[in-house]
Amino acid sequence: MKSEWDVVIIGGGLAGYVAANYLAKSGMSILLIEKDKKVGGRARTDAIGQELFNLGPHALYTKGNAVPILQELGIELNGKSPKLSGLLTDNMLEYTAPFTPVGVLTTRFLNWKERIEWLMVLWKIKSMKIENLSDQTFQQWTQKMTRSKNVQNLLLILGRLATYCHAPEKVSASVIVSHLRTVMNGVLYIDRGWQTIIDQLHNKAVIFGIQIQSGMKINKIYKIENTFKVTLSTEKELTCKYVLSTISPQELLKIVGNNISQTQLDFLKQIIPVKGAALDVALTKLPKPNRLFAMEIGEPFYYSVHSTAAILSENENNIVLHVFKYLHPDDNIVGKEIQNELEQFLEKIQPCWQKHKISSRFMPTITVNQRLPQIGDEQNLQRSKLGVPGLYLAGDWVSSHSILSEGAISSAKQAAEEIIEKEQR
Template sequence: MNHNKWDVVIVGGGLSGWISAAYAARGGKRVLLVEKADTFGGRAATNTREGVALNLGGHAVYLDGELPAVLKDLGIALEGGNPGSSGHGVLNGGVYTLPGSTMSLFTSRLLSWPGKIALSRIILGVKKLDESRLPAGSLTEWAERCIREPQVRHLFYALCRTATYAHQQDIQLAGPVLRQIKHVLNGGVLYVDGGWRTIIDRLRKAATATGLVDAVSGKVVEQVSAVARLAEDSTEPHESGGFEIRLADGEAVLADAVVMAVPPAECCRIVNGAEHTSLDVWRKQARPVTSACLDLVMRRLTRPNIQFVMGIDSPFLFTNQSRAANLGRNGLLAVSVIKYHGAAAPDAALDRTDMERSLDLLQPGWRDEVVARQYLPHMTVVYDHAHTGRVALPGPDVPEMPGLYVAGDWAGHRELLADAAAASAKRAAEALLQGRAQETLRGVLNGNRSAV
């Protein structure tokens, strides 16, 4: 850090932090981004095992969603592959072909003929969904009302779990979930070459290329406090600025605006006086989504025709991410198994046993092919999502503290997952740019003097 006064300080160096930084810099703002970890990326980080890129659990970019649109707007292109819609489902210990295409729909043994017709109608309706008229209520309420065939309903729930990473249909709002399914059906997904660190690296390059963004890692923000704006002729020691940001190492900087690109509980811990603001409301209403993730580097699949599997009567997913993305060398594969957590308390040992049993069914002898593994027993997928307990949409601004904004996967409005992170980050940056422009205009009208 080469000076202590910035236009914008962004707390958090994950996906939303870097998107906010890129947009703020494009608007001409001097930006300092501060990340507490030693490396940038957050849950978009990627580890390397035996030369293979392993994301933190299975990751996919929804091509019809907000993240690709934001990256395109920032001039960032991604390479990778669409894994397609073919796959299998597990029901009552049997492995069946999923009805992912017209041909597989007719040949799949998962559904009766009435069920196949019902599923076709549901899929067609979701693909044509009017996003200005999303249904209200929970996903369960919508499905019980609109899907009469029980087997079709369970299959649709499995699709919803896969698209949202949440096993909470009783509290998930139906509208945002159906919107996400529409994105999957109409755009498909992308598995990113090199893992999701590629996205972070390119966002960082785009942001810092402006010459307006400085970024530091391994720095902990201890407190963010609003400070009074000072008159131009003030003799007080503080510079004019909206916020003081104190770091754990004793350093302090000033900023006109702050973007909190960290979870709601962390926002409340860091922001002085948060208990009297909307931040506290957003923290209390948050319902995190978590999962257990077992990521493997494998020489080969023992059953190469089994590449993607959804649990229909159990909340798990199996996917060979290397079938669509370049993630390693020497033909090694990056394989992920996910167990979606529901309302029950997670059990790390039991979850791992369940995932290994699923692998025994799908890929007999898989242990002999494992080169490296990574187990994440309690991975936070998102810190909040669109659910029935929400009383207010988070952000982008914190009304009680002008100049303070929030961004992250928990600050989505209709968006979910990484799309929520991207959309909220863009909203935060646009709001702060608009807010500063309005303040500048007020200053001109008032004789170019700051308010005390």
């Protein structure tokens, strides 16, 4: 590996690869470094036997910012939209989920007055001015929208489903409602998993001449005059003009040391991640084949069969499904207990599922989004405040208005374009 580069990208997840592909056409020399042996970050897909598991449930938003960016980069996105019909469960009770017209008409979860209120709230989500919500939490917003506890519960469920955030009293209503609106326009489960997106981005980057080095960590970056010195876990030292970091705020703090302003340091330190627990399961068959999607009402549990919409197994009869618990930032996480809860939840929806199990894996605490979006984040996130010229940030926590892959991909494009513009100037 040579020692001098124009741009060093830290992280080989969606953000790192999208940025690499945009920067590729600039003619600059680019090195992407990923600490894990396998590239992809949280968009990784693992093959376990004949089945392909994303890291927990992953859905791409068909009408969001990310799809047009990926298409602009020539990435093929194959897959299908899952059906929205499903169940709401509560202790031993079950209701039709009112997420489709038929569901709204037939569910016993809502009375007629609540059905009309629910439809009005859905219409408001689609049509309201998001800017007006910037000073409210999602919980405050749901309480303003309706006095019906059932409709409030539905909003909280939909909020969790769309954003993975399970702290309505903390999160910013504007980010949650805006993302909810994107999700309501449709989602896609990707054939053979999100790794196919990473693999296409990787192959294109390689063809463009970008050097990709996995299994190597960046330990430190510091700036001397106009040049960055980058220290790798192998002790090798590189120099570059620009650094584009796609890593978490906590990891960034470790590698920049005292090179950033106190304000930025304080902001990065107090960022809380959005976490969840995932149970990924492959079965030979579903004991109750019609049950493809369910959410628990009183508890933050999710269940969805992904292989009915996407190809996720070499054997077309096999099933890949995800069960998930949305974690609150204050939750005390005891892995065994959560695993038991998720298995029990699955048992309620698919009795005797263990009899048909091919494989499963459990991840007790996984970061879904690096930043729980809170009121006031917008101002703090302005990249210019970082105070280190030449250091650019991307990732799912960096963009003030979008989260998840939407945030990762759009912030990566923006950071790459800013570097190109700076270089051309």
